[in-house]
Structure formats: C-alpha cells, structure tokens
Amino acid sequence: MSRTDWEVVIGLEIHAQLNTASKIFSGASTAFGAEPNRQASAVDIALPGTLPVLNRGAVERAMRFGLAIGAHVAEKSVFARKNYFYPDLPKGYQISQMDLPVVQGGEITIRVGDAAGGENQAYDKSVRLTRAHLEEDAGKSLHEDFHGMTGIDLNRAGTPLLEIVSEPDMRSSAEAVAYARAVHALVRWIDICDGNMQEGSFRCDANVSVRKQGATALGTRREIKNLNSFRFLQQAIDYEVQWQIDTLEDGGRIEQATVLFDPDSGETRMMRSKEDAHDYRYFPDPDLLPLMISAAWKARVQAALPxxxxxxxxxxxxxxxxxxxxxxxxxxxxxxxxxxxxxxxxxxxxxxxxxxxxxxxxxxxxxxxxxxxxxxxxxxxxxxxxxxxxxxxxxxxxxxxxxxxxxxxxxxxxxxxxxxxxxxxxQGLRQVTDSGAIEALIDEVLAANPKSVEEFRSGKEKAFNALVGQVMKASKGKASPGQVNALLRKKLEA
Amino acid sequence: MIHASLAQLRRALDSRQISSVELATLFLDRIDALNPQLNAFISVDRAGALSAARAADERIAAGTAEALTGIPLAHKDLFCTEGVLTTCGSKMLANFVSPYDAHVVSLLKAAGAVSLGKTNMDEFAMGSSNESSYYGAVSNPWKTTHVSGGSSGGSAAAVAARLVPIATGTDTGGSVRQPAAFCGITGIKPTYGLVSRYGMIAYASSLDQGGAFGASAEDCALLLSAMTGFDPRDSTSLERAREDYAAALVAPDTGTKPLAGLRIGLPREFFAEGMADDVRAAVEAALEQYRALGATTVEVSLPNARLAIPAYYVIAPAECSSNMSRFDGARYGHRAAEYSDLADMYSRSRAEGLGAEVKRRILVGTYVLSHGYYDAYYLQAQRLRRLIAQDFQAALTQCDVIAGPTTPTTAWALGEMADDPVQMYLSDIYTIAVNLAGLPGLSQPCGFGADGLPVGLQLVGDYFSEARLLNTAHQLQHVTDWHTRRPATA
Structure with missing residues (x-):
C-alpha cells in the first residue's frame, strides 16, 4: 500500500492571546518581557480571598472573532474551572469555558497551495469551526538557571486567550497551514491578537489521524501540542502522518496520546497516553456569573468591525x-x-x-x-x-x-x-516630449551608428530596438519612449 | 461598659465618658483574662487596636465619628487582614500574613471600628463545632465543657463572653446562626451577594456569605449596615444602595401590638420529629410572644428541605475541593520540609497542612466532580438546590417571615460527635437550606434548654428582607431579656 491509500484528517486548536492591556480576570498588565513576577497581582498569584473579575475587553475581542467568521455569539456563556495541579497554575484550576462557549460554529475560507504558482494549483476550501472560547493562560515554569530547582514566573498567568477549535476538516498539512495562516491573518486583521508567534501570542495544537480512503469513521488521533511556527506545524504533521501510516501498515495500532514535536530531530514523541490523561473535573465557576451578551452589545461590536x-x-x-x-x-x-x-x-x-x-x-x-x-x-x-x-x-x-x-x-x-x-x-527626470529635441538626438544617433541603420534597412527589426536604446541612453532615459519609437521609425522609413 | 449595647457605647464615647483607647484596653484585658479558658481568639493585636483607637478618639474629637467609630470588634480569622495573621484555623496558613485587607475589613476600618484581633474557627470554615480548628476547640461560655458551635465559634463565644461587643463571621451552611444560637447571642447572615466576599477565604463560593454577631438585633443591625455595599472586585456582589438597618428598626412601644399584620410561617417539616423537647419548648414560647406582639402564625411547607443536607454535602465539597487547590505549598502557607519531587511536595505539604475534616470534604468534592459522577451528583444537587429555593418562594407567598428552631438541640459536649461527622452534618438541618436558597437568616436567643445552654430561634425572610428580620427580632428583644443574659464566665 502507499501513501495515497490513506486519508489524513486534521483539526486544529489555536490559542490566540488577546491584545488587551490588562489580564482577563485582574487589572495586572499583559505586556510581554517584564521582570519575572512583576506583572502578577494578588489575583494572579491566587492569594487567599482573591476573586476574578471578567475583563469586558477580552469578551469584546472574542465577539469580534465570532462575528467575523459568521459564528453564533452566545447570549449566555459560562466560565468553568478546569482543575489540575501545576506550579505555574496558581489557583490549582484554570478558568475556561466548557459546556457553553462564547463563540459557537462559524467557518473560514482558506486558499490552499501557492497562489503564485498559478491559479490551477491553488484551490479554495471552507473550514468549519466548532467553537472559540475564552480562558486564562498559565504562568511559566523555568527549569534552567535554578540549580535543580524550578523557577515560576507568573507574569503570563491570567493573560486572556481565545481558544479557537476547528472541526477535523483539513486533509493535508498544506491545508492545516493554510487554515492556521488564515486564522492568523484574521485575528490581526480584526485587531484582537498581535499574532507574534515567537512570543507565544499565537500557538497551535494539531489533532492528527489517518484512515483508509473511503472510510467514514475517524481514525484514532494523536494531539501535537504547542507548535509555534507554521513551518513546525507543517513538519510536525508530515512526520506524524507518515509515522501513523507506517505504524498501521506494519500492523500496529494508534493509541490516543498527546505528543510533542522536537524541531531538532523533526520527530514527534509521546508526552502522555490517554491512560495518563487528567480528569479535569470541570464545573461552573461559582465566582463568576454567566456571561450575558445583549443584542445591543453585539450590534455595537458588529458595527465597529472593519x-x-x-x-x-x-x-x-x-x-x-x-x-x-x-x-x-x-x-x-x-x-x-x-x-x-x-x-x-x-x-x-x-x-x-x-x-x-x-x-x-x-x-x-x-x-x-x-x-x-x-x-x-x-x-x-x-x-x-x-x-x-x-x-x-x-x-x-x-x-x-x-x-x-x-x-x-x-x-x-x-x-x-x-x-x-x-x-x-x-534630478531633472521630467520626460522630454519636445519633438525637435528628440529628433536632434535621433539625428546624432543615426549619424553615429550607420551599421545599425544598415541592418535595419536590410530587414533586421532588432536593429531598430538597439537604435531606440541608443536614443534613450542619449536622453539619459528622459525621452518619451513612445515618441522616440514613432519619430525614429518615421525618420528611418522616410 | 462591658455589657453595654453599641448605642450605649456610642453615647459614652461621644460624651467622653470613656475614650476609645480606654474601651479597647478594657476589652483587651478581658481577652487576656478569659481567652485562655475560652480559646475564642487566634490572634490578638493589642498594638494595632490601640493605634486604631487613638485614631478613633481623634475622629470623635473632630466630630467626624460614625456609628462604629471607636467601637471594638473582632474578625473571624478567614477575613484577610493586612499585617495581622490570617490562619483560617489551619496549620496550612499558620504563617500567613495577608498583604491586603478584605473588603469587609476595609469598610469597618474606614468606619473607625477598632479591631482587637482574629477569632477562632473551624479549619477553613468546615465544621459545626469549632473542633476542627488547628488552634483547638472553642469552649462555650455558658458551659466550657461544651462546644461553641461553628464554624464562626470564636466570634460567637467572644461576643457571648463579652470579650468584644460585636464580631464578624461567615455563614456557608449555618456558620453564623448556629454558633449564635449555641452561645445565646444574635447573628445574621444576609442575602447572598450583599456582603463582598473579596478577601474572605473561600470555602464554598456559591454559599459563603459574611455576617454579623452582636448581643442584640440592634447591635447586629449597626454592624451589618457597615459591612454591606457593592464591591466591583466580587462579581457576585449585588449592585444595590446600602441600607441603614439600625435606622429601620421600629422603636418598641410597650402595650401596642407592633407586629400586627406580620404573618410568621412555621414550616411543618421543621416542627416534626428531630427537634429536642427543650428546644421545642423555648421556640413555642417565643412564638407565643410573637402572637402577643400582634403577629399571626401560619403553617407552611418546605417539602424539599429534607434534601438540603445531601445537596449541600455535594455542592459545598465540590466547590471546596477546587477552592482548596491553591493551598499547595508553592507560593505561601505550609510547605513540607522534605520532599522528593513536585507531586511529593504537594501531597506532603497538604497532608501535613490540612486537617481531617478538610481532607474529607476535598475527597468528597473531588469524587462528585469526577468524570462519570458529575451528572449524578453535582448536577442533581444543583437541581435540588433550585427546588429548595422554589419551596421558600412558595412559602413566602403565604407569610412574611419563616420561623423555627436554629438547631435541633442545644450545644453538645466537646468531643461528643468527634467520631461521627454525619451526625454533626445533620445538626445543620434547619440552617443549610437557607444558604442553598441564598436567603437572609437570623438567629436570636429565645431561652435555655434543660442543661442551661441557650436555644436559638431562626427567622428567614425573602431576599433583601434583612431590615424586616432585624426588626422582628428587635421587637421580641424588647419584651424578653434573653439577649441580656450573660454566662457566668462573663
């Protein structure tokens, strides 16, 4: 069997950092690059007794996205707690959205293939979105420079994210990259995310599976986490697809898993299997009321869209x-x-x-x-x-x-x-259009190039172009090329 | 002065009969003398109190005093206080000094009240007897071999023994009303959302609500008025104009029927079996007095009230299991001295820092939120919660105030229920439904049981009926003297 016997199925989860000045649930700044823990407020470090307050600017950016892709912007959405322990997650839970996300459905049209390579190679495709929801980012664990200990920087904790989840509609790494690029362009277009991939403002997770051509059931997927460039996205998917096909063709099975892409080796490797998967114990966050979006608010945001x-x-x-x-x-x-x-x-x-x-x-x-x-x-x-x-x-x-x-x-x-x-x-570059001046130049050139004149007269059209070039050169490029053409021809054919 | 009402203290301060510094010193000395026996305080802040009292005296001299300026009070030790330990009754926070004040603490500071210290409580407010505190149980001032109730047991005992005239508390399933009943004082838990939860260390966020303790309804009204008000830092805080509950009290006029027209609903389910005879007798006597004051009583039904405890013990632990996750030893609080890796640091720090009751509720909460159990437990409990709230709304169409016992029995002996947590959970049968519905509730003293321990009468009203509840209690307190009785320890 060959590569063409298999169909590739890809869905992307994109985390776009929203460009609000302050965090999603606190007033701390979101600016990148500050000294560690200088932009972490009492809420961000989860001091006892602190409570989240929703940043409406983050909501408005999610609404812009939803309206831009023709999605349903929910009148009521709910924030939920995703519970797990990690040092860069100060509350021991991430505030996210689960059952009722703020943006539901929608679609994005992508152009796949190198458009410059010709219209025939490129094609348009519509990718459906499942949802886009608001959530807070975690801090960062720094494993270097701490002599066997781990440093925690909570500046990023509480930064607003929009997690954009697609349907498994993509059938190649090229389509996945085209989709990611389209989302990237859109979030910048509607000014909700700076799209800076080096700083982690735009990161992709790819869910990849393969199935036999013609099969209707989806294959078992593996999720490639945290791809922060389009090149890595393409490389990681290509490697993963080949690995899955090789595994299946060798009689193996694909286990559901989360994998990481190593840009140095160009390979994906397992991070955790389904058995190790967390039970996040989602439940509605009792500290936050349901997010209600009125028709009037929606209309205002719609009107402000470019x-x-x-x-x-x-x-x-x-x-x-x-x-x-x-x-x-x-x-x-x-x-x-x-x-x-x-x-x-x-x-x-x-x-x-x-x-x-x-x-x-x-x-x-x-x-x-x-x-x-x-x-x-x-x-x-x-x-x-x-x-x-x-x-x-x-x-x-x-x-x-x-x-x-x-x-x-x-x-x-x-x-x-x-x-x-x-x-x-x-620079005196104004075009010379005075016929007399141009004719004088032509006369000079004809006198100086009798050989070319002879060649033209014997039927070599190329010689004409050489003479035009000489006249233009003599005018330092300023003569009107159209006039030079007409006057020269007139003279030669006279 | 020790036994004076807030109104009397106000007059004494304003007339310079006593200074705020003298008043604070008087109560601080009582704390020094009596607290070893009662264990009502975890931290006493003499220096901070005297400094605040001096500032209050200046305000009084300048003529800018408010109702609570110069009045000593104490905060339950789960309200964050800048510069003073905030332990939540736990080893986990035994070293924790908050860098900020809770909203309630700032409001009372701004009002000029003088905080003497932080009161003992069940660990992280989980308990009904104050025996789960890392700092040891609080003794009931009426009988020191008995419990003070919980979780705000330290505040209730401190007010009952007059270590302080008023104190703050919090109520998640009865934690203000039950200790108020056990200690023979008045305590009110307002409508959910009236008192900001910012800086109030969370146990079960959708149920937690700050409340007030005082000897009388009038003292509670003065304290509660200063605690409420919209706070943009708490998304569940309600945007409403502040009320002056003390001003809303109707001056009693002996000989009239001040409560004429008031319909008091008596839930059939609260007067069925389960209530101790001595409690029943005291409650019935109080109801008789209410009828004498002009009120009428009517039987109402809260058919789903019996489901309040199971619903509560799903919802509260679920929220608790998540709220407690921040206590991981990473940024503040207790961290184990030795550990092999990250997971070990978490488990050792939490194993050492948290007590048995807290662990029990974290485990229950983790279980009910787990994949495959969520619908059967958490969602089902939320459905019950709605039914219970609907029951109250239906009952409140037939009456203005619901009355009944605050607790099925008077305070029990220390250690009596130590091995039977479920029995202890059941003791909150009359108070828990009120939190699930988010309604205001009040407990006031209405007599004594066979063992000489106080009995509480609970009043529950519709949302934002705090003024009515306080006035209803105030009228009874005019014709009875239960609220002026003092334990021998005081």
Whole structure:
C-alpha cells in the first residue's frame, strides 16, 4: 500500500492571546518581557480571598472573532474551572469555558497551495469551526538557571486567550497551514491578537489521524501540542502522518496520546497516553456569573468591525477590476490592504492595476529584501501614489519611475506626499516630449551608428530596438519612449 | 461598659465618658483574662487596636465619628487582614500574613471600628463545632465543657463572653446562626451577594456569605449596615444602595401590638420529629410572644428541605475541593520540609497542612466532580438546590417571615460527635437550606434548654428582607431579656 491509500484528517486548536492591556480576570498588565513576577497581582498569584473579575475587553475581542467568521455569539456563556495541579497554575484550576462557549460554529475560507504558482494549483476550501472560547493562560515554569530547582514566573498567568477549535476538516498539512495562516491573518486583521508567534501570542495544537480512503469513521488521533511556527506545524504533521501510516501498515495500532514535536530531530514523541490523561473535573465557576451578551452589545461590536478580507477581496475585483490573484495577495494582511487602499485612494481607482503592480512588485520585493513589514515601509502609500500619478500622466516613464522609487526608498525628496515630484525636479527626470529635441538626438544617433541603420534597412527589426536604446541612453532615459519609437521609425522609413 | 449595647457605647464615647483607647484596653484585658479558658481568639493585636483607637478618639474629637467609630470588634480569622495573621484555623496558613485587607475589613476600618484581633474557627470554615480548628476547640461560655458551635465559634463565644461587643463571621451552611444560637447571642447572615466576599477565604463560593454577631438585633443591625455595599472586585456582589438597618428598626412601644399584620410561617417539616423537647419548648414560647406582639402564625411547607443536607454535602465539597487547590505549598502557607519531587511536595505539604475534616470534604468534592459522577451528583444537587429555593418562594407567598428552631438541640459536649461527622452534618438541618436558597437568616436567643445552654430561634425572610428580620427580632428583644443574659464566665 502507499501513501495515497490513506486519508489524513486534521483539526486544529489555536490559542490566540488577546491584545488587551490588562489580564482577563485582574487589572495586572499583559505586556510581554517584564521582570519575572512583576506583572502578577494578588489575583494572579491566587492569594487567599482573591476573586476574578471578567475583563469586558477580552469578551469584546472574542465577539469580534465570532462575528467575523459568521459564528453564533452566545447570549449566555459560562466560565468553568478546569482543575489540575501545576506550579505555574496558581489557583490549582484554570478558568475556561466548557459546556457553553462564547463563540459557537462559524467557518473560514482558506486558499490552499501557492497562489503564485498559478491559479490551477491553488484551490479554495471552507473550514468549519466548532467553537472559540475564552480562558486564562498559565504562568511559566523555568527549569534552567535554578540549580535543580524550578523557577515560576507568573507574569503570563491570567493573560486572556481565545481558544479557537476547528472541526477535523483539513486533509493535508498544506491545508492545516493554510487554515492556521488564515486564522492568523484574521485575528490581526480584526485587531484582537498581535499574532507574534515567537512570543507565544499565537500557538497551535494539531489533532492528527489517518484512515483508509473511503472510510467514514475517524481514525484514532494523536494531539501535537504547542507548535509555534507554521513551518513546525507543517513538519510536525508530515512526520506524524507518515509515522501513523507506517505504524498501521506494519500492523500496529494508534493509541490516543498527546505528543510533542522536537524541531531538532523533526520527530514527534509521546508526552502522555490517554491512560495518563487528567480528569479535569470541570464545573461552573461559582465566582463568576454567566456571561450575558445583549443584542445591543453585539450590534455595537458588529458595527465597529472593519471590512473583512473576503468582502474586501470581492470589492477589489469588482470595483478595481483586479484579478482574483491580485485581490487575494493584496488582502493577505490588513496592513497590505490598508496600504494598497491608501495608494488607490490617492492615485484614483482608474489606476488601481498599476498601483497593485507597484505594491505587489517593486515595493514587495524591496520590503522582502530589507526584511521589513509594509507598515515600516520607508516609502509611504501617499508617496507611492504620487509616483504612480507622474507615470500615468507621462511626466516620467515607467523606467524612470523605478529610479524615482529607489530614490524615495532612500528617503530623498523628504517625507511629504509629493516627494516623487521633488526628486523628479531635483534630478531633472521630467520626460522630454519636445519633438525637435528628440529628433536632434535621433539625428546624432543615426549619424553615429550607420551599421545599425544598415541592418535595419536590410530587414533586421532588432536593429531598430538597439537604435531606440541608443536614443534613450542619449536622453539619459528622459525621452518619451513612445515618441522616440514613432519619430525614429518615421525618420528611418522616410 | 462591658455589657453595654453599641448605642450605649456610642453615647459614652461621644460624651467622653470613656475614650476609645480606654474601651479597647478594657476589652483587651478581658481577652487576656478569659481567652485562655475560652480559646475564642487566634490572634490578638493589642498594638494595632490601640493605634486604631487613638485614631478613633481623634475622629470623635473632630466630630467626624460614625456609628462604629471607636467601637471594638473582632474578625473571624478567614477575613484577610493586612499585617495581622490570617490562619483560617489551619496549620496550612499558620504563617500567613495577608498583604491586603478584605473588603469587609476595609469598610469597618474606614468606619473607625477598632479591631482587637482574629477569632477562632473551624479549619477553613468546615465544621459545626469549632473542633476542627488547628488552634483547638472553642469552649462555650455558658458551659466550657461544651462546644461553641461553628464554624464562626470564636466570634460567637467572644461576643457571648463579652470579650468584644460585636464580631464578624461567615455563614456557608449555618456558620453564623448556629454558633449564635449555641452561645445565646444574635447573628445574621444576609442575602447572598450583599456582603463582598473579596478577601474572605473561600470555602464554598456559591454559599459563603459574611455576617454579623452582636448581643442584640440592634447591635447586629449597626454592624451589618457597615459591612454591606457593592464591591466591583466580587462579581457576585449585588449592585444595590446600602441600607441603614439600625435606622429601620421600629422603636418598641410597650402595650401596642407592633407586629400586627406580620404573618410568621412555621414550616411543618421543621416542627416534626428531630427537634429536642427543650428546644421545642423555648421556640413555642417565643412564638407565643410573637402572637402577643400582634403577629399571626401560619403553617407552611418546605417539602424539599429534607434534601438540603445531601445537596449541600455535594455542592459545598465540590466547590471546596477546587477552592482548596491553591493551598499547595508553592507560593505561601505550609510547605513540607522534605520532599522528593513536585507531586511529593504537594501531597506532603497538604497532608501535613490540612486537617481531617478538610481532607474529607476535598475527597468528597473531588469524587462528585469526577468524570462519570458529575451528572449524578453535582448536577442533581444543583437541581435540588433550585427546588429548595422554589419551596421558600412558595412559602413566602403565604407569610412574611419563616420561623423555627436554629438547631435541633442545644450545644453538645466537646468531643461528643468527634467520631461521627454525619451526625454533626445533620445538626445543620434547619440552617443549610437557607444558604442553598441564598436567603437572609437570623438567629436570636429565645431561652435555655434543660442543661442551661441557650436555644436559638431562626427567622428567614425573602431576599433583601434583612431590615424586616432585624426588626422582628428587635421587637421580641424588647419584651424578653434573653439577649441580656450573660454566662457566668462573663
């Protein structure tokens, strides 16, 4: 049997840290990187007598997510205690949601495959969500630097998390990564999570099983915990799938288990089996009343949501006539979309395609080379719009445009929106459109290149292009290429 | 001064007949003299008390005194107090000094009351006799071979023996009302949510409620008025305007029928078998006096009340098992001196730091929440809880106040029930249902049993009927003197 005889089934649990200023049940700060235990209040360290108070900002972020994915935002949801002992869990229980989560259902459309590789390879797929619930994060156990003892840092304890649980709808690691990326983009798009995977603000657990093609029952799953990069997610799933298939094909059985991925070896290894699984003894937290969400509150949150990527993509295609590929690329993140939108607004909708080409082409390449996010681009959206305007009104050629772009990138021309104009003027890059001046240049070039003229006349069209190049060079690139073409041809054919 | 009411103490302080420092010293000296015999206090804070008393004297001199300014009181040792030990009656917290004050403690501090110390209690409020305290049992001031009741036994005994005029307590299944009854004083547990639980170390969060002890209903009214009020730090705290319960008391007028129109409901189930004869006699006599004051009595029924104890002993241990998890030896409290690994640290620290009754309830609670048992126990108990609350609501359509015995018997001898926890659980039969329903309840002295120990009469009302309950007791206290009787120890 081969790999293709098996169907892979994947569901993801994603923990997104909500970007509230204070914790979910206390007033302590959530800022990352403070000295250990400096951001742990009496509530966070679970002093006797302390009580949790729900941060409505965390609820509102969960609501934004629910509304963005078309889920049911529950009128009533309940916080429950998940009981287990661990030193970084100060109360001996985590406050989470069990039976009645705040977000129920919903779906996310993903594009699978490398879109740049061509429309044929990529496909769209809808992934259903089971739920998304609010819970508090635990602290951290630090096992190094304590000479055989363990250090406990409770700064992270009580940080709000949204646990986003998908249905087992994904059929490959590529789909899982596409889904994780889509969720990652969305939570940043609606500004509920900073998405910083290095700092642990966005972490994935993958439930993986395999079954024979055509089987309806799910295979036994193993859960890969705490994957904090998309690359690890892909590697871990690929390894796990192959391991499960090999195990089954060798006549073995898969036991339900929780496993960890070791990035160094590229392997998954067992953390605990089902027999070792905790009985968390969930029950409703008597310190917190049920969370009630009124229709009015929901409406306010809905009204405050930004235009979502799906709607924006459709609008870019409809309003600006962009291709699906362009529209998807430009709505990959909120920052790119905002940037593009600003360029188009300044340059005019009629120039949307050329704006898109600049954003996806020269700008993206330059940002990529410099390893910069678009928000940190040295060329502002309005500056780029100014450049586009000069190209479209024929003040400069496209080729000169690239030169001006480089100058903008270096900060020449200042910070103003009209920086492109300043550069064009300062460097005298304005296109030469005076026929007399161009004809004079042509005459010089024809006189200096009798061989090329001869070749053209004997039918070699290539020679024409060489002559155009010479004229452009003689004009230092400023001559209008269209005019040079027309006038040269006229002269040669005269 | 020792036996004076709060109103009398207020007048004495305001007229400079006595200073707050003198008053505090008077009671502190009594504590020194009598506490070795009663064991009502775990911590006495003489320096802190005298400092607070001096501040109170300044307020009195400045004319900014409130009702409790300069009045000595004591806190049950599960209210966190900044800078003073808060042990919860447990070895686990024998070294614990809270860095913050409970909401109730801050309110009373702000009112100018002078805390003399922290009173003994059943360990983590789990018990009905104060015998589960790591600091030893409290003796009943009326008969020192007998229990004070629990879990707020130290507060009740301290007020009864006049070691302090008033004291705070908490009531999860009767822990204010039962010791008040056993010690012959008045105690009130208000509607759940009226007193903030912030800084009150939790036993069973959905049942725990702070309450007040005093010699009389009037003293309780003054203390309770200063303890209530919305606290945003407790999500179950109720957003309501504060009431002045003392001002709501109707000045008694002998010769009239001040309770005319009041319908007192007598639950058939509370007057059935199980009540001791001497308790029944005292309760019946009190009811007769109520009729003389103009009230009418009507029989009502609480058909599910008999299920209160089983429901309580599922819900309370379930919450307790989770609430007690923070006592793991990691951050504060007792940690075993030696252990081999993390699990061993947990088990040794908890095995050494927690007593038998606490362990029993943690085990029961862990069991009822376990996978496969949750529906049969916890969910079923919650259903019973709703039925019990509905019973009270139905009964309260037929009457204004429900009355009956606070306890089936008077205080029992120390050690008498030590080997029979279930028998002890059953002694809370009349009080527990009130917590399950979240209603206010009060116990007031209504006579003495055959052994010379006090008998309590319980009054239960609808949500937020504290003023009515206190006034109903206040009227009886005007025509009886049970609340002014003092034990020989005092």
């Amino acid at each position: 235009e979502l990527p799906g709607a924006m993509k459709a609008r870019f295609m409809d309003e600006y006539g962009l291709s699906a590929y362009d529209a998807i690329t430009l709505t990959a993140t909120k920052e790119v979309a905002d940037y593009f939108q600003t360029v188009v607004s300044a340059a005019g909708a009629a120039q949307a395609k050329i704006c898109a080409n600049w954003v996806m082409g020269d700008l993206a390449a330059r940002l990529n080379k410099a390893e910069l996010e678009i928000a940190a681009s040295p060329v502002s959206a309005t500056q780029l719009a100014g450049l586009v305007a000069r190209i479209t009104d024929n003040t400069i050629s496209n080729a000169i445009g690239k030169k001006v772009f480089e100058a903008l990138w270096r900060g020449e021309g200042g910070a103003d929106a009209n920086a492109a104009d300043a550069i064009i003027d300062a």
